[in-house]
Every structure is written in C-alpha cells, then in structure tokens.
Amino acid sequence: MKKAVAISKINPVYCGDIGCYGLGTFPPFETQDTLVEMGGSIGLANGFAHVEAEKTPIAIIGDSTFFHAGIPALINAVYNKAAILVIVLDNKTTAMTGGQPTPETGIYATGEEAPVVMIENIARASGVEYVETVDPYKIRESVEVISNALKYVKNTGKVALIVMRRKCALNISSIANRRGIKKPTYEVLEDKCKACKVCYNLFSCPAIVEQKNGKALINMLCIGCGVCADICPHNAIAKVGEGDGEWLKLWW
Ligand code: SF4
Ligand code: SF4
Known part of the structure; x- marks a missing residue:
C-alpha cells in the first residue's frame, strides 16, 4: 500500500x-x-x-x-x-x-x-x-x-x-497441521543474500530474522506462504521443498 x-x-x-x-x-x-x-x-x-x-x-x-x-x-x-x-x-x-x-x-x-x-x-x-x-x-x-x-x-x-x-494464513497453517498436509519450505540462500534488510525490516514477516552478519534467516515460524520469495529484490529466497497438492487447495 x-x-x-x-x-x-x-x-x-x-x-x-x-x-x-x-x-x-x-x-x-x-x-x-x-x-x-x-x-x-x-x-x-x-x-x-x-x-x-x-x-x-x-x-x-x-x-x-x-x-x-x-x-x-x-x-x-x-x-x-x-x-x-x-x-x-x-x-x-x-x-x-x-x-x-x-x-x-x-x-x-x-x-x-x-x-x-x-x-x-x-x-x-x-x-x-x-x-x-x-x-x-x-x-x-x-x-x-x-x-x-x-x-x-x-x-x-x-x-x-x-x-x-x-484466506487467513494462520487458519490455513493450522488446518494443514491438523490434516497432516505438508507445507512447502523456503530458505534464504546465503550466497545471494545482500543483507539489504527488506524482508525483515520492511516486509517484517515474523518468521524472518536478522543474523549477526545482517543476512536473513527463515525460522520455524514459517508457514510456507511464499510471499517473501516475491519481495526479495535479490532473488535470495527460494522454495526448497514442495508441499502436498492439497496445500494449494486450502487457500481457495
Ligand atoms: S530481502 Fe533478500 S537480500 Fe535482502 S536481507 Fe532479505 S533475503 Fe537478504
Ligand atoms: S514463506 Fe511466508 S511465512 Fe515463510 S518466511 Fe516467507 S513470508 Fe514468512
């Protein structure tokens, strides 16, 4: 906005x-x-x-x-x-x-x-x-x-x-947990991360934290929504694990 x-x-x-x-x-x-x-x-x-x-x-x-x-x-x-x-x-x-x-x-x-x-x-x-x-x-x-x-x-x-x-991301995450639906996983690619702070200072997903060297780290709070991969200006966030087919259906 x-x-x-x-x-x-x-x-x-x-x-x-x-x-x-x-x-x-x-x-x-x-x-x-x-x-x-x-x-x-x-x-x-x-x-x-x-x-x-x-x-x-x-x-x-x-x-x-x-x-x-x-x-x-x-x-x-x-x-x-x-x-x-x-x-x-x-x-x-x-x-x-x-x-x-x-x-x-x-x-x-x-x-x-x-x-x-x-x-x-x-x-x-x-x-x-x-x-x-x-x-x-x-x-x-x-x-x-x-x-x-x-x-x-x-x-x-x-x-x-x-x-x-x-749909509410927290609701989707808890439904997936209850039904045992595997979520996709995302990671920060250390070699590509430029420590620009956009993901943790501006975008501010609670699952992304700053490391001592300024680079980002995705922690256990991540629910696999994938938005951060879109906002990183250096393409340093990538999907590293696929979710079940049912995962995408939950969102709609
Ligand atoms: S937005 Fe991308 S490059 Fe910037 S700190 Fe986050 S992961 Fe690193
Ligand atoms: S995939 Fe979604 S929940 Fe996970 S770190 Fe990125 S924006 Fe946050």
Whole structure:
C-alpha cells in the first residue's frame, strides 16, 4: 500500500479499524493513523474527506468488521460524495474473535451450508461505482490496483473500494497441521543474500530474522506462504521443498 501511495503522490490519512490489521499501527507499517471503533474507519475517512482537502483518506477494514459495522458508513460516504479509498482486507474469517465464518464463506459456524453474501455486491448495491478485487499475495498486481483506485478517487472525488482477498494464513497453517498436509519450505540462500534488510525490516514477516552478519534467516515460524520469495529484490529466497497438492487447495 505504501508503494502505491508513493507512486500516486498523495498525502494519505490511514483510517484503521478493529481487527488484526490494527497491528499496522506499529512500525514498520504505520498505516493506522486512527483506530477508534468497529466501522470507524469508513466513517472517519468520510469526515476527513470533507475537512482535509489536501489529504486522501484510506479506510482499512476487515471483512467481518465490514459486515458487522462498515456497511452503514459506506452508504453514508457514497451519499455524501466522499473522495475516499476503502480497502477491505478479506481473510474469510472472523480472525480476532474465534475464527467464526463470515457471511461470505457459505457456511455457518455449525458447518452447515449457508447463503453466500459477497462484499463486492454489497459495495455496488451501496452505490460504489469503482469496485476491484485483488489477491494481496500478488504484490505487483496489488500495487497497481491500489494506484489505479487512488487515481480514480483523485479524478472523480468518489468512493473506490478494493477487496483484498486471501484466506487467513494462520487458519490455513493450522488446518494443514491438523490434516497432516505438508507445507512447502523456503530458505534464504546465503550466497545471494545482500543483507539489504527488506524482508525483515520492511516486509517484517515474523518468521524472518536478522543474523549477526545482517543476512536473513527463515525460522520455524514459517508457514510456507511464499510471499517473501516475491519481495526479495535479490532473488535470495527460494522454495526448497514442495508441499502436498492439497496445500494449494486450502487457500481457495
Ligand atoms: S530481502 Fe533478500 S537480500 Fe535482502 S536481507 Fe532479505 S533475503 Fe537478504
Ligand atoms: S514463506 Fe511466508 S511465512 Fe515463510 S518466511 Fe516467507 S513470508 Fe514468512
């Protein structure tokens, strides 16, 4: 997101919400300027859009918080012509309060089949004309989608909404552990690592640590998601062990 903001040359106000992404308050992310209440991200972004003309408010809200308290604020923002970007971080679970399914998952907490309610459809029905979906693990594509949405907000003065959808990595990891599904393994290639610090200082996956010589090391916390291999500017992170075929299916 920060890369897209830099490309777009905007002055953002990051309006956070209640969920695990609240940890984005802290360095190195620092993408939560406000963190008040459930649904507060979109409401505050709407307010900032009307009093901070030089800034572009970006509301960051999780999927279950969106279903719980974000929809009225979204309608209000559209109705009041707020120039804001809403990013819904959709990990297809109510991650912080027990991992219950959301209305989008198609199941009840009992495991029975349920109707599917899609965030994109709610956004369109609320009057949002610019709705995009992207897989946040596709870093370059995500930067492009956010940059384009920010351009739309700047040019039209309207609400844009992006759903960034990928199942919760911790849920996937624990399902794989329970079912005995082998995960892929990743390693830092010592001879290629330039100790540039991008993976542990900027990207900050908790499974990547700095060694005494500044080079990176992947530890036991790694769940094999593979994103770090994409972000290392020196191609120094590689998959060294394949996972079971079932592993990939868990993510979708
Ligand atoms: S991003 Fe790549 S080169 Fe930089 S420290 Fe990490 S592994 Fe090494
Ligand atoms: S594969 Fe995923 S979990 Fe493992 S170190 Fe890389 S980013 Fe972190």
